[in-house]
Amino acid sequence: MKRVLSIILSLAIIISSFAFVFADGVDGPMQKAKIKVGVSADYMPFEYYDESGNMTGFSIDLMNYIGERIGYDVEYVNIPFEEILTSVINGDVDCAISTISVTQERKQYVDYTREYLKTNNITVINGQKSVKFGESYAVVFKKGLGEAPYKESPLTEKEALYVKVNQAITDLSHDRTVTKLIEKYELNKPITDDGEYVEYSAVISGGDPGAMTSATSNPASDWAIADIEKAKALNIISGNYNFPGNITREGFCELVYNYVSEFGKLPSDDGHIVFADTDNMKARILNTMGIIKGKSETQFAPNDLLTREEAATILNRLINIVHPDLASTELYFEFADSTQISDWAMSAIQRICNIGIMKGVGNNSFAPKDNYTTEQAIATLVRVYASSGISKSDDMTFADKLKAQMPTGSNYMFSPLSIKMAFAMAANGAEGNTKTEILNALDIENLDEYNEYAKKLIEGYQKADILKLDIANALWINETNTTQKFSEKYQNTLKNFYDAQVNGSTRDKIAGEINSWVKEKTNDKIDSIISDELAKDERFIMALLNAVYFKAVWQNEFDEDATKKDTFTDRNGVEKQTDFMNETAYYGYYNENGTEVLALPYKNRVYDETAGEMLSYDFDVSMYLVRGDYSENILSSLIENNSFKNRRIKLSIPKFESRFDTSLINLMNNLGVVDAFEEEKADFRKMFDKGNMYLMAALHKTYIKVDEKGTEAAAVTALAGGTSSVPPEPIVVKFDTPFTYVIRDDANGEILFMGEYAFVE
Incomplete structure (x- = not known):
């Protein structure tokens, strides 16, 4: 959690140091013509978006100066703060600069630069309340939790609530209650020593290292190298991991999500919070698909280490959803430790072993409760791909x-x-x-x-x-x-x-x-x-x-007088005003199975007065606006199968x-x-x-x-x-979030131009 730099009510002061980080063992940006930098742009005055939607702040100025000095272009990627270190470790970005506190725990995962800023860290509390201190988290206590001055075990849903920094300041200053459930609790000593739990009190302090899917970057074992290279080629992984290290449930979730995004169909995210202990979008989607489940109805336990029987069960569900035709043999495996296998995992383990996705650990044992390593997780996903008989390159044009x-x-x-x-x-x-x-x-x-x-x-x-x-x-x-x-x-x-x-x-x-x-x-x-x-x-x-x-x-031109300013929300969640063209007309429209496509035909033919007929050509060009799953094969299939329905559409699309x-x-x-x-x-x-x-x-x-x-x-x-x-009520289709556009000659099947509009320029 980021630092609060204002004195509100009573406070405790902690000295903090900020630096920016590289993944441990990963070379710095001098290897690249462009350096990709992770930023959580929500923290004035260090890194934030100004009124024009441009990323700015002290950290941004510093990074721009560094890029200029070393002769490299700087590309910023806006990332939620809790995912910053994970993104560096996994190689999604080359480094991160986001007022990241230097801690001994984080030094286990990443390399720091020299510190570029030291500042007083201010803990904000309600001065009228007695408070218990959460070392790394914002915590709200409820009344009647017991007599201990602090609680070493995780709090239950009824015992603590999660606080966002900015909202907490507002709520505390007005003595309001806070309603978001805390995700993780790491309580230490109380600030006060009266030992009394009050009805509502709060602390904001320390930095949340996030749920790491991997620790320090360590090379893979010899047996796993080929599978890891294959996984990179398949876009299942990118960057470096602690390959021999144990993987968390959330870490495995990330890999499975990557697999489904490449070889399956991902449903849209409705934003509904499924688990109380994580709001990870990928976990929500995989839960919706039936691939992952929690340890209870409300708990996913994202930071728990994955066990072998859990891995087998998730892999079995993955195959059922993405490769339902993948058959297994009738061979039954009688492991020496079969009695240790949970009933809910037995059938999945039998099938996964039959297909050859997982194997025993020696001595005719499966070791169901043993932890699963990152390289084992990657290797088994590659085996799922190999067993499926699909070819990624064949599926892609x-x-x-x-x-x-x-x-x-x-x-x-x-x-x-x-x-x-x-x-x-x-x-x-x-x-x-x-x-x-x-x-x-x-x-x-x-x-x-x-x-x-x-x-x-x-x-x-x-x-x-x-x-x-x-x-x-x-x-x-x-x-x-x-x-x-x-x-x-x-x-x-x-x-x-x-x-x-x-x-x-x-x-x-x-x-x-x-x-x-x-x-x-x-x-x-x-x-x-x-x-x-x-x-x-x-x-x-x-x-x-x-x-x-x-x-x-256009076959149906837009009325210039109907063009109005409206809000476009870009890929980073930043809202910006831009001109939207508006028209209500009949368009070819498809919206099923996670894919929304609207056809905007151009005038392809002209009337020949001499011949008294429309001249036709050996082409038929339209622009297709696409949100959700897209591939050329998907679009071609929709066109060839006449999947577009002629619908009255109230259309809004950016002019750009x-x-x-x-x-x-x-x-x-x-x-x-x-x-x-x-x-x-x-x-x-x-x-x-x-x-x-x-x-x-x-x-x-x-x-x-x-x-x-x-x-x-x-x-x-x-x-x-x-x-x-007088027509039926039009379907409102507003392309105010990122979309792909394709200009296609349907007669010849040629993609003339393809692009993506994701940011207002």
Whole structure:
């Protein structure tokens, strides 16, 4: 719990020191071009959101200065304070700066920097009441709890109530009672020595270290290394853990939640508090799904260590929900310690052992009451995945794989079409493993067939009239840095199938020429893609460009007079005013199974007065707004199965304009494209009349504007090659929380653009 820096009523003073923390054993931010910093932005004047929704404060200024001095961009992630240290330990963030007190207990989990602030810590109490002191927690006592001056065992629900700092100050100053149940109690000596329990009294002090899912980061045992690497690839875990250490019930809950989010369907969180001892959202959702249960109707016991029989039971429920078709054998395991297995766990243990998810511990024993380690928990989840027979990569399209790697702390947009086409053009000049890796990542089985498809797509979009969708491709050779030329066969392939221009230039002119081309092809929406620094690099010999420009009007335009300011709540829970477009009309709408989708069609056809009919094209473009579970396969299935119902909708959607740019190297590396970016492994000899190259840069820039008239969007992908070297009542649909948007050509199944609106810019 954070420190209160005001004297209210009577007080006790404790000296506190603040620092910021790194996970123990994890290298600092100097390894990265960007440092991700955890912050609990609710504590003025150190870290908080100002009236404009910007994170600010003394800690933020300090961290910005550090980032500037070491030459790294700082990305802030707003995290509840009780989850700060867990996020550092698990590798969700690189470090945290959030007025975190230095304590010996926390030093077991994390590394501290040097202290940057010392301040008086003030305990706030009601001066008219006698108080018992809670060492690390805000505690309210009720009258009649016994004669002891303090209580060493956890208090019951009727004995103590939980207090938030700000609310406690208000309540105490007005002598009000407080009504939130305390989560954990660690009581020490009383401030007063009269030993009397009063009706309501409170203390605010100390820092809550939170419920750690892992302690200090320790390397995995040899037997678990392969499973842990697989778990990282499956997004079940990220970062470092105390792999050999015992895992808590809450820690296992986190891992199971990650598994379900990847391979199952998560229901929406209704916010209903299920357990009295935790408000962990993931525990609530898994309880709703029937995967986890408490130790009683009201107690989850998040910090209790997980036992082997508890693990088996939870894994069995997970399989029942996510992989209901997974069968087990009829073999019955008679363990030497079967009498120690709880009745409620016996059938689950039999099934889990039958499937091969868990095994005994030797001597024909299962050891049901023994604690379960983090690496055992991870390994068994990997075995669940392996036994299920599913393939994560098979279930995800190229667009989905890119989306999974997009930032969560900002808006983004990318064009799967542009990226795919650019790398497909590069693949036409590649051979061997370089070509194989690219095609596998792009989900292209036959490059010749894709070339034909790309040609048809480009020509079809060129026929558009009322809807503008232009695809442009080009090649440049840097004649200053190389005598190589594009091979005649490669030029002909790209000209014939991709309508690509081939250009020659010099080191001094190439950036200007390419950027002018980009600006022209995107209708001035993107003005550059090649930096002067890249152009001057002596290794830079070629560039391959794809540009996509899109402009369309809504089939049902929004009334500009109906656009009003309204509140958008971003991913961090910050509310901010922005313009919302409003319209009541009939739209295709789907809202089932945790997925809400609304279709916003564009005008795709124009009336031909000569022919006296509507002209139709080989495409059908709409924007889809999505909240909840999303994948391209889900959307395709909804469209193909006519799952959208035509409903009268009272729609509100933000009016927005957004830009995004990113390097594609790490993204494509994660999809298995490695050789193309390595000088000694890349094989692009087929692209040139002589010599070779490797991809030294892969850049992507996008732009989108959504307003009352329609949508304007643009994307550029650049691959830079280097040498060695009265109607019914309307359904109210208000997109005032983060949503995904997809601009899709339904006729061809192409995702033209995909993005997420999660923050007001």
